[in-house]
Amino acid sequence: MAGTGPERQAVVLGTDDDAAEAAFLSAYDPRRYEPIAVTVDVVALTIRVVESVPTLHVLLVRRGQRPFVGRWALPGGFVRPATGPDGARRDEDLPEAAVRELAEETGLAASTDRRAVDRRLARVYLEQLGTYGTPGRDPRMRVISVAYLAFAPDLPDPTAGGDAETAAWVPVVGVDRDHMAFDHARILDDALERAGSKLEYTPLATAFVATEFTITELREVYEAVWGQPLHAPNFHRKVLSAPGFVEDTGATTARGGARGGRRARLYRAGTARLLHPALLRPGQEEPR
Amino acid sequence: MAGTGPERQAVVLGTDDDAAEAAFLSAYDPRRYEPIAVTVDVVALTIRVVESVPTLHVLLVRRGQRPFVGRWALPGGFVRPATGPDGARRDEDLPEAAVRELAEETGLAASTDRRAVDRRLARVYLEQLGTYGTPGRDPRMRVISVAYLAFAPDLPDPTAGGDAETAAWVPVVGVDRDHMAFDHARILDDALERAGSKLEYTPLATAFVATEFTITELREVYEAVWGQPLHAPNFHRKVLSAPGFVEDTGATTARGGARGGRRARLYRAGTARLLHPALLRPGQEEPR
DNA sequence: CTGAGAGTTACTCGACTTGAGTAGAACTCC
DNA sequence: GGAGTTCTACTCAAGTCGAGTAACTCTCAG
Numbered sequence: 001m002a003g004t005g006p007e008r009q010a011v012v013l014g015t016d017d018d019a020a021e022a023a024f025l026s027a028y029d030p031r032r033y034e035p036i037a038v039t040v041d042v043v044a045l046t047i048r049v050v051e052s053v054p055t056l057h058v059l060l061v062r063r064g065q066r067p068f069v070g071r072w073a074l075p076g077g078f079v080r081p082a083t084g085p086d087g088a089r090r091d092e093d094l095p096e097a098a099v100r101e102l103a104e105e106t107g108l109a110a111s112t113d114r115r116a117v118d119r120r121l122a123r124v125y126l127e128q129l130g131t132y133g134t135p136g137r138d139p140r141m142r143v144i145s146v147a148y149l150a151f152a153p154d155l156p157d158p159t160a161g162g163d164a165e166t167a168a169w170v171p172v173v174g175v176d177r178d179h180m181a182f183d184h185a186r187i188l189d190d191a192l193e194r195a196g197s198k199l200e201y202t203p204l205a206t207a208f209v210a211t212e213f214t215i216t217e218l219r220e221v222y223e224a225v226w227g228q229p230l231h232a233p234n235f236h237r238k239v240l241s242a243p244g245f246v247e248d249t250g251a252t253t254a255r256g257g258a259r260g261g262r263r264a265r266l267y268r269a270g271t272a273r274l275l276h277p278a279l280l281r282p283g284q285e286e287p288r
Numbered sequence: 289m290a291g292t293g294p295e296r297q298a299v300v301l302g303t304d305d306d307a308a309e310a311a312f313l314s315a316y317d318p319r320r321y322e323p324i325a326v327t328v329d330v331v332a333l334t335i336r337v338v339e340s341v342p343t344l345h346v347l348l349v350r351r352g353q354r355p356f357v358g359r360w361a362l363p364g365g366f367v368r369p370a371t372g373p374d375g376a377r378r379d380e381d382l383p384e385a386a387v388r389e390l391a392e393e394t395g396l397a398a399s400t401d402r403r404a405v406d407r408r409l410a411r412v413y414l415e416q417l418g419t420y421g422t423p424g425r426d427p428r429m430r431v432i433s434v435a436y437l438a439f440a441p442d443l444p445d446p447t448a449g450g451d452a453e454t455a456a457w458v459p460v461v462g463v464d465r466d467h468m469a470f471d472h473a474r475i476l477d478d479a480l481e482r483a484g485s486k487l488e489y490t491p492l493a494t495a496f497v498a499t500e501f502t503i504t505e506l507r508e509v510y511e512a513v514w515g516q517p518l519h520a521p522n523f524h525r526k527v528l529s530a531p532g533f534v535e536d537t538g539a540t541t542a543r544g545g546a547r548g549g550r551r552a553r554l555y556r557a558g559t560a561r562l563l564h565p566a567l568l569r570p571g572q573e574e575p576r
Numbered sequence: 577c578t579g580a581g582a583g584t585t586a587c588t589c590g591a592c593t594t595g596a597g598t599a600g601a602a603c604t605c606c
Numbered sequence: 607g608g609a610g611t612t613c614t615a616c617t618c619a620a621g622t623c624g625a626g627t628a629a630c631t632c633t634c635a636g
Contacts, residue, residue: 091423260633261583548604549612
């Protein structure tokens with residue numbers, strides 16, 4: 001490289017005045033700067049069977065407080081700053097806050113069996129979706145919301161929350177976007193688009209099913225998220241030919257299908273983090 | 289649909305008490321909540337020719353203030369809340385803040401020719417990369433940074449900033465990640481990974497070149513970002529066969545290459561927003 | 577217990593895409 | 607004019623895709 005030497009200078013400057021840096025920090029007053037509120041919102045998706053058809057559901061909360069009382073919103077809440085008035089509180093990272101919100105709204109936080117709760121939450125896949133900070137999106141004040149996307153296998157039905165809020169798993173096709181609180185309709189749409197493309201090039205569909213599953217169950221996840229039926233034989237071939245997607249357990253289901261049919265082989269999630277080749281959505285035609 | 293009726297109830301509740309909602313809002317005091325600082329950081333990438341090889345560069349700032357004085361950092365700054373002390377200030381959206389940071393650091397903001405500046409900045413592609421909020425990432429206080437990724441065609445060399453800071457386009461392979469300020473090394477790595485995969489399935493490579501360009505220039509963008517040479521004939525074929533990627537202008541370059549060679553056809557960016565089929569990176573083999 | 581129907585898995589086929597190589601076209605420099 | 611360079615067109619074998627067919631193995635009804 002040309003070596004204008006940024007790294008060398010950085011080394012020197014980074015090591016010679018640690019004491020001065022420490023002095024600066026102890027004299028620093030965070031209150032000089034004006035505040036902005038930060039929240040974490042979660043788009044939690046799961047597959048639930050409605051009238052024997054597997055359907056994509058999202059966890060929503062009916063707001064019990066102003067603003068937007070009575071409207072559906074994504075579960076979420078304010079993030080606490082690093083130094084509280086007592087100075088003793090350990091602060092939570094953003095993903096931790098997202099997990100906490102999810103646990104609270106699904107009622108898992110209230111459970112007495114801590115080990116069982118941890119086991120269930122450990123299976124939830126969580127990734128950051130994006131941050132929404134347009135002025136005016138919250139009528140109270142300037143709020144920056146960090147949205148997270150969660151894929152969960154069959155979490156329990158939510159129990160009533162503390163703030164007179166009601167949480168529920170709602171089928172995504174039934175959500176009235178025009179009457180959601182804040183800009184949550186847009187966040188939900190972004191989440192659904194992200195979820196759809198995540199299934200294409202990662203093995204994350206396994207996050208929606210039990211630890212042991214059949215290829216058909218996996219296909220039902222894809223069909224529910226993409227909203228279209230897939231060709232079963234081709235899906236089967238592609239899943240098995242993608243290295244590291246699934247691992248054969250050797251076992252099969254105890255029974256065939258409800259109305260007859262062969263017993264299906266059971267698989268568990270493989271070790272791959274990316275799918276090669278990817279499973280592309282059919283019919284993604286070009287506009288114009 | 290099952291019709292538990294979320295949308296119907298939401299309609300009712302959303303329309304019948306607007307007056308009460310307005311009353312609530314006017315009585316609302318934002319200062320009740322504790323503050324968290326929010327910043328916007330920009331990872332601006334461009335291609336510059338170094339010793340006749342096109343090389344990926346990132347815009348970095350050598351910090352003129354504590355903490356991390358003298359270290360390289362991403363350009364960025366604090367976001368201002370919606371209601372200032374004067375109550376009159378119009379607040380900026382997050383992407384606007386990112387563009388402003390970029391304009392300030394490249395010296396474009398100082399230019400007198402506003403129309404020329406706008407034209408150059410309009411060609412910059414900007415997307416949100418992610419938000420970084422781990423406690424302790426800024427030693428001063430709890431700071432949430434919203435990072436943006438920018439692709440720019442040949443912006444001017446930065447001029448000296450106001451805070452005794454020096455900005456420069458630095459070749460990404462020469463960046464010493466161990467001595468960057470805050471967690472900016474991680475943000476940079478995330479940005480490079482995102483940029484690489486964006487080139488695969490979107491036509492955004494065109495954001496790095498002039499409005500009219502040759503296929504070879506486009507290939508050099510891919511080679512610089514992916515860090516590996518590509519098979520020229522195959523690249524040519526794939527670009528032309530992806531609908532909406534490029535449009536033929538009918539013209540050619542005025543001269544052949546510096547050391548001889550045919551004149552190249554000139555293209556401009558097409559209208560597609562997604563590439564079908566995608567241009568996948570070669571040699572993305574499976575780990576383990 | 578037997579046949580019909582259903583669910584799972586294996587196989588086939590033509591169309592298309594891919595990576596690698598070859599070759600021709602068009603240009604600059606000497 | 608010739609050598610070397612750059613751009614573009616073409617070929618070919620291997621692999622992948624969508625669609626269809628069919629075999630295998632269960633459940634259920636009669």
